[in-house]
Amino acid sequence: MADSQFTTVMIATMSVYTELSESDIKSILTDYDLGTLTSFEGIAAGIENSNFFINTEGSENSARFVLTIFERLDATELPYFMRLMRHLAHNGLSCPDVMQRTDGSLLFEIHGKQGCIVSCLSGRTLDELNETQLSASGESLAQLHLAGSDFDEARENPTGPDWLAENIAAVLEKTTAVYGPEAGELLTSELAFQNSCVWDSLPDGVIHGDLFVDNILFEGEKASGIIDFYYAHSAAYAMDIAITLNAQAVLLGENDQARIDAFMDGYESLRPLQEEERDALPLLLRLAALRFWVSRLYDALFPRGGAMTQTKDPEEYRHKLLFHRHAR
């Protein structure tokens, strides 16, 4: 391989926060049985972590991998995510499988940060899914729920009722100032409504929690894998369906019902909904819309320092919430 392929990856790739040199990656690989490095490149997409594609040769395990350096995640939570991805990958889901180091551990450390090496999935993310792709996505989400059903670790919902109440209190005044009094009133009234609802009896287990279009890969019409499990937690499966429908199917356009039906057909081909899940879905769609509206409001109104942060439009989720409130 030409030396130029081993030039240190510079910040030019937008979402690489940690620069890794050839010798950094080679030293990481000495603790794995994945062969020797042949090339690597920084991955521009993504904003939470630094990601690199790496290629290796010389071992029966050699392949193309994704190397991730964790920039912001709570280090105490990383083992849960590593074991979850391994469990799902070994139980029928197409998702990144975490490579084990020769001592059996799943995380390495470099420059004071932790990281992992995972299998590289084929396919690419799409900006918008058609109905065939939505159906494939629904099937993939059901596969995730089924594959995770015997995962024996739990993680509390980081954006549950307490988080929602605290964050609405934190954004309320600024929301009213920036987006108008009707936005503040909507936050308050929807929170009161959601607090009056009880979901305890819904089937639950591991959920992805963030299955937006940038977290599912496609090869044409076929879903080739799910990535980015760092919002995964234990919750009602129907909540994951609601989050995903809002993120992938609801475009606030004329075809939304057909798009929702396409996703649900795919999902239910593998995991038919129970009656109580079907009944809860309209309310969970509102809760999911509120949850992402609030997190986006928080990010927009209290931006984190650093040039790499990317604020997503809160208004999209206010409109999705209104859409579900007005749906019959």
Ligand SMILES: Nc1ncnc2c1ncn2[C@@H]1O[C@H](COP(=O)(O)OP(=O)(O)OP(=O)(O)O)[C@@H](O)[C@H]1O
């Ligand atoms: N295992 C994988 N196989 C193939 N491509 C991957 C894999 N993991 C990540 N990628 C690619 O890297 C890009 C960035 O990854 P990811 O979305 O996980 O970024 P992040 O910064 O870790 O998280 P976030 O999306 O929350 O900002 C993805 O859009 C995808 O193109």
Ligand SMILES: N[C@@H](CCO)C(=O)O
């Ligand atoms: N996918 C989320 C950000 C990460 O949770 C959003 O679009 O608001």
